[in-house]
Amino acid sequence: MKTYFFSTHNFERKYLNYWTDKLGINSVFLETRLSEETLGLVKDADSISCWASDDLSKGVLQSLNRLGIKFISLRSAGFSHLDLDFAKDNNFSVARVPSYSPEAIAEHTLGLLMCLNRKFPRAYQRVKDFNFSLDGLEGVTLHGKNVGIVGVGKIGEAFARIMKGMGCHIYLCDPNVDELLARELEAQFVDLKTLLKISDVVSLHCPLNEKTKYLINKETIEYLKKDAFLINTGRGALIETQALIDKLKRKDIRGVGLDVYEYEENIFSHDHSLEGISDEKLLRLMSFPNVLITSHQAFFTSEALDNIARISCENIKNFNENLPINEQNILC
Numbered sequence: 001m002k003t004y005f006f007s008t009h010n011f012e013r014k015y016l017n018y019w020t021d022k023l024g025i026n027s028v029f030l031e032t033r034l035s036e037e038t039l040g041l042v043k044d045a046d047s048i049s050c051w052a053s054d055d056l057s058k059g060v061l062q063s064l065n066r067l068g069i070k071f072i073s074l075r076s077a078g079f080s081h082l083d084l085d086f087a088k089d090n091n092f093s094v095a096r097v098p099s100y101s102p103e104a105i106a107e108h109t110l111g112l113l114m115c116l117n118r119k120f121p122r123a124y125q126r127v128k129d130f131n132f133s134l135d136g137l138e139g140v141t142l143h144g145k146n147v148g149i150v151g152v153g154k155i156g157e158a159f160a161r162i163m164k165g166m167g168c169h170i171y172l173c174d175p176n177v178d179e180l181l182a183r184e185l186e187a188q189f190v191d192l193k194t195l196l197k198i199s200d201v202v203s204l205h206c207p208l209n210e211k212t213k214y215l216i217n218k219e220t221i222e223y224l225k226k227d228a229f230l231i232n233t234g235r236g237a238l239i240e241t242q243a244l245i246d247k248l249k250r251k252d253i254r255g256v257g258l259d260v261y262e263y264e265e266n267i268f269s270h271d272h273s274l275e276g277i278s279d280e281k282l283l284r285l286m287s288f289p290n291v292l293i294t295s296h297q298a299f300f301t302s303e304a305l306d307n308i309a310r311i312s313c314e315n316i317k318n319f320n321e322n323l324p325i326n327e328q329n330i331l332c
């Protein structure tokens, strides 16, 4: 049995080498992204392993079908790059890694917030430049502030626990109300409008789908307090970028931390330092002193990379050996 691993990054190799070796998976590692154009690279494969940037749309699945590939192991939790209905209708088996380190993303969210609030990037540059002045570095004490969390799944809950530990009042918004968690954290479930109105920090942790696209739009963004922080480590299109830019232009928000961006594909995770970028909206966002952007790196810890490699390889091994795959990992 042979598995082709698409879009393998340098940073994954150590973990993939270890787990494919340990689990006895006959693997071919390719740096190439899976698409209609690169399918020709697959020869005698029984399964493929894909990153979130690979193309698993209907056309590619049709070709994989013709090649006799029936199992796809996703090295991600998200699957918006997969035509799930088509995969189901055509008897593909697809497994993912539903959770690899929610705390990693929650900790990065805190990092963005702390950097915005206490202005660490600016302070670091200043001291490097022998400028020891404190002017302009003032932050707020987060203890006692209201933190609003939109999407209270694995990551949202982890972030809520961190912020509770910092002495914040927690407000939660999720169609699934978890009364037990609310009681434990002395938190309150509220609707989105209320959450946006009362929170000093708003953090987005819900998935992107038809209902959540532009959750923060030109209307809802106006509910935010003038001195609120808005953090998005969920998905870029949860926020209508133009509405955010307009808000920032009016100096109507204290700070914005983004690990994801609506049009991040082909920009994030790549080195554009020599040619620059031409995305006008991203350039505009980067021009605001109170915006901090990271390149979709919230998940990026050793533990998360190890879990992604281990769980996705276990899924392959179980498929190869006709053993049951963990039910929570199965998409179809």
Ligand code: NAI
Pocket (backbone or CB within 6 Å): 077, 078, 098, 099, 102, 105, 150, 151, 152, 153, 154, 155, 156, 173, 174, 175, 176, 205, 206, 207, 208, 211, 212, 233, 234, 235, 259, 260, 296, 297, 298, 299, 300
């Ligand atoms: P999860 O499935 O455990 O939780 C998502 C929660 O969002 C669920 O409780 C769901 O009920 C809630 N939700 C759905 N629609 C909602 C709405 N309209 N309003 C409020 N809540 C809503 O997912 P998990 O693991 O916590 O991940 C959340 C998101 O984080 C993922 O969908 C993904 O987009 C993002 N993510 C970002 C990463 C990064 O590196 N920046 C890495 C991993 C995930």
